[in-house]
Amino acid sequence: MSDFTHGFWSLFVAGVTLAGIVACLLLLWVTARKKVAARSDNTTGHVWDEDLTEMNNPLPLWWVGMFILTIVFGLLYLVAYPGLGSYEGEMRWTQKAEYEAEVAQADRELEPLYAQFTARKPEELAADPNAMAIGERLFMNNCAQCHGSDARGSKGFPNLADRDWLHGGAPDKIVETITKGRVGTMPPMAAAVGSPDDVKNVANYVLSLSNAPHDSVRAQLGRSKFTACAACHGNDGKGNPALGAPNLTDDIWLHGWGEQAIVSMVNNGKTNEMPAQAGKLTDAQIHVLGSYVWSLSNPLPLARP
Numbered sequence: 001m002s003d004f005t006h007g008f009w010s011l012f013v014a015g016v017t018l019a020g021i022v023a024c025l026l027l028l029w030v031t032a033r034k035k036v037a038a039r040s041d042n043t044t045g046h047v048w049d050e051d052l053t054e055m056n057n058p059l060p061l062w063w064v065g066m067f068i069l070t071i072v073f074g075l076l077y078l079v080a081y082p083g084l085g086s087y088e089g090e091m092r093w094t095q096k097a098e099y100e101a102e103v104a105q106a107d108r109e110l111e112p113l114y115a116q117f118t119a120r121k122p123e124e125l126a127a128d129p130n131a132m133a134i135g136e137r138l139f140m141n142n143c144a145q146c147h148g149s150d151a152r153g154s155k156g157f158p159n160l161a162d163r164d165w166l167h168g169g170a171p172d173k174i175v176e177t178i179t180k181g182r183v184g185t186m187p188p189m190a191a192a193v194g195s196p197d198d199v200k201n202v203a204n205y206v207l208s209l210s211n212a213p214h215d216s217v218r219a220q221l222g223r224s225k226f227t228a229c230a231a232c233h234g235n236d237g238k239g240n241p242a243l244g245a246p247n248l249t250d251d252i253w254l255h256g257w258g259e260q261a262i263v264s265m266v267n268n269g270k271t272n273e274m275p276a277q278a279g280k281l282t283d284a285q286i287h288v289l290g291s292y293v294w295s296l297s298n299p300l301p302l303a304r305p
């Protein structure tokens, strides 16, 4: 189904399509009736390339037949398939349904392959080169556009190859993140902190937590203001995976580094979303992906026979 903004456009498109077909028929009819005055030698008088003369013969019957056949084909096609504005066509065919049927078919064919993977724990699967090759392919197709092809992320998109986790890095947590998605929300906190100066002070206190360059006088003053942040980031600033609140003491920054970035976080807050993959990917694919992501920050136990 096409999504026209107004019913008029549906009629317009259908009208132009049908008018085109009718015009083809008219062209055939008119040229068949109109007699061009031919010379006595049955040429039109047009000459090209010095000696190529144009004859005035009627169109061959087989050609006219083909022409009419294509028009009949076109009309039947437009009855069967969507082509006239928002008319769905008698076959009710859609690209989306065809795509979904193909995906379902592929999923069915791959089921036996995945069955041997789902039977194993993610930690074991991480040692299976076949499973990891499939995991990498799935990652490239579904995750790399946000997390990067090396899974190291970028501003706003977390690095999945380190041991710093917003929502937890155990295999079951990773699988949960991929299946259901995650939303990390930090509300604007300026009002709870106080004046713009207070916000600067608390930002310097946050920087001091990871020993990043900071103004130590401001950090001292900002310390007491951090109580407004502790509910989510913890008294010690080490974060809380249940809320997706990042560890502020590790010098790993998802939304930019430095006083300015932190002041802007406090003033504006942030909502960051990882889209749920359930429905897009099968449970088995997510199982393999979870294992692949886990393996990135958990190198293989050495010496496997």
Ligand code: HEC
Pocket (backbone or CB within 6 Å): 139, 142, 143, 144, 145, 146, 147, 156, 157, 158, 160, 164, 165, 166, 167, 168, 169, 174, 177, 178, 182, 183, 184, 244, 272, 273, 274, 275, 277, 289, 293
């Ligand atoms: C549209 C962009 C987008 C896509 C596609 C995407 N992600 Fe994410 N992902 C995010 C964002 C943004 C976050 C951070 C959410 C937050 O801040 O709480 C995230 C978070 C995560 C986390 C949690 C990281 C942590 O530190 O706890 C994991 C694991 C993850 N993604 C894996 C995946 C996998 C696997 C795929 C592919 C199936 C994927 N993501 C596809 C945007 C995306």
Ligand code: HEC
Pocket (backbone or CB within 6 Å): 166, 183, 184, 185, 186, 187, 189, 193, 202, 203, 206, 226, 228, 229, 230, 231, 232, 233, 243, 244, 245, 246, 248, 252, 253, 254, 255, 256, 261, 262, 265, 266, 270, 271, 272
């Ligand atoms: C209601 C919970 C909540 C409160 C209160 C809160 N935060 Fe946050 N904060 C979060 C969450 C959740 C994120 C991660 C957002 C995301 O998923 O990208 C975050 C992210 C941040 C970041 C970005 C970290 C990075 O790696 O880039 C900074 C800095 C930060 N908070 C500072 C503060 C400060 C300072 C306060 C107090 C004034 C505060 N937060 C209060 C929940 C909270």
